[in-house]
Amino acid sequence: MINYQRARTIVGVLLLSGLYGCATPQTQSLLAKPNQNLASRVELLDVPFYAQELHQCGPASLAMALNAAAGQVTMDALSEQVYLPGREGSLQIEMLSATRRNGYVAYLLAPQLSDVLAEVAAGRPVVVLENLAFNWYPVWHYAVVVGYDLARQEIILRSGLEARQVLPLKTFEHLWARGGYWAMLVVLAGQLPATANEADYMTAVVALEKVSNLSRAEAAYRAGLQRWENNLTAWIGLGNVRYAQGDMQAAEQSFRQASIRHPDSAIAYNNLAQALLEQQRYAEALVAVEHAISLGGDAQAAAFATQAQIKNLRAKDSLVKACCAISTRD
Amino acid sequence: MNAKIMRMTSRMLMVSILSLGLPFHAANAAIIGTDKVAVAAQIHTERERIRSFLERAEVRQQMQAQGIDANSADARVNALTDQEVQQVAGKLDKLTAGGDVLGIIFTIFIVLLFTDILGVTKVFPFTRSIR
Numbered sequence: 001m002i003n004y005q006r007a008r009t010i011v012g013v014l015l016l017s018g019l020y021g022c023a024t025p026q027t028q029s030l031l032a033k034p035n036q037n038l039a040s041r042v043e044l045l046d047v048p049f050y051a052q053e054l055h056q057c058g059p060a061s062l063a064m065a066l067n068a069a070a071g072q073v074t075m076d077a078l079s080e081q082v083y084l085p086g087r088e089g090s091l092q093i094e095m096l097s098a099t100r101r102n103g104y105v106a107y108l109l110a111p112q113l114s115d116v117l118a119e120v121a122a123g124r125p126v127v128v129l130e131n132l133a134f135n136w137y138p139v140w141h142y143a144v145v146v147g148y149d150l151a152r153q154e155i156i157l158r159s160g161l162e163a164r165q166v167l168p169l170k171t172f173e174h175l176w177a178r179g180g181y182w183a184m185l186v187v188l189a190g191q192l193p194a195t196a197n198e199a200d201y202m203t204a205v206v207a208l209e210k211v212s213n214l215s216r217a218e219a220a221y222r223a224g225l226q227r228w229e230n231n232l233t234a235w236i237g238l239g240n241v242r243y244a245q246g247d248m249q250a251a252e253q254s255f256r257q258a259s260i261r262h263p264d265s266a267i268a269y270n271n272l273a274q275a276l277l278e279q280q281r282y283a284e285a286l287v288a289v290e291h292a293i294s295l296g297g298d299a300q301a302a303a304f305a306t307q308a309q310i311k312n313l314r315a316k317d318s319l320v321k322a323c324c325a326i327s328t329r330d
Numbered sequence: 331m332n333a334k335i336m337r338m339t340s341r342m343l344m345v346s347i348l349s350l351g352l353p354f355h356a357a358n359a360a361i362i363g364t365d366k367v368a369v370a371a372q373i374h375t376e377r378e379r380i381r382s383f384l385e386r387a388e389v390r391q392q393m394q395a396q397g398i399d400a401n402s403a404d405a406r407v408n409a410l411t412d413q414e415v416q417q418v419a420g421k422l423d424k425l426t427a428g429g430d431v432l433g434i435i436f437t438i439f440i441v442l443l444f445t446d447i448l449g450v451t452k453v454f455p456f457t458r459s460i461r
Contacts, residue, residue: 056429057430084398085396086397087427089428091426092426093410093417094410097411098409101405133442140427141430160430161455168459171449174451206411232367233367236367267367271361271362298366327337
């Protein structure tokens, strides 16, 4: 009898401690050693709130973040871009791709609570994925972090039907940890995230270049170059954008910068040759492309193709000139 | 007379050169895309291009199976990078989809209520966790 009762107590205590004892290491380290540069209390009152419809937390959260970044999208339009009716939800990858489709840089944050708060402190709402229930019984949910209060150990979100949901930081860490610490930003092209990392930022901009209008991509590359002036991806990207805009002189300048700063980049020399070719500067183009070929590597096949094209066009051009000379004689 | 024939021929030659299949303006053929810089090893070989094409077709089909119409599916697949397509292909029905689907049965309701109050979960809007 006594044994039975004791067993029950032990089980109860174990259950409780098992759940309650779940560690929240990020909250603890954040509160133990607060970052001096981080404001102790922030709330972004200007972030709009859109109450979600059934299963539409993805489109609603994205609409809040996009429109806070000067966008003008409706939840319905976003639903068309991210919602999967068969899954009754939205995929993380499509939250990112839809951001780009609307012309904004989609930046995936490092899995750090301190980074989430730093972005909020810098004025940017953060879209997060939470698992509201358990790993073995997941309830996936997107919400938007718009504020926090370190003294009160609270975080403030726009979530579901709540315009201002206040959660203990620890609770939030549980939900967010179960969501895989997934957090993203919607960044206006031309601005940099406060916690931006060079490689991750460039990856985000390259993806934007593929789908958005060229001037947005150009602004995003320029912003990257202001922080990381030697970045090869940004110089090539800026050149490619200008090339696509038809501004061959500007493209040439960018590719030249890329080749000077990264003399081992065959891509820089190949694209430089292409920009020179478009200006009918065949001799210079040939020098550049031969250098690209000499560097070998994965870009060599493309460089050989460029070389053939230059020779081809140069021959044609001189033929046309010769004929013109004859036909205008006498 | 001779000069006239010469002039005629050269003009005809000029027209025929211009109308030859050779591209007069260099097309984008040889410009290398920015996405090849970051992933230096992934210059598109023919093999990879075909794989990407097939994966995109697969994702498009899966999207339609999940209730997206053909035009939207097209636009949505086009907005994905090659790496993203690779991550999604074949897994559209398994990947995490945030949409708070709550098909709750009573016991789980009770458990969640309990854990909500402990501050470990937050399923119900009406709960307030103890500190």
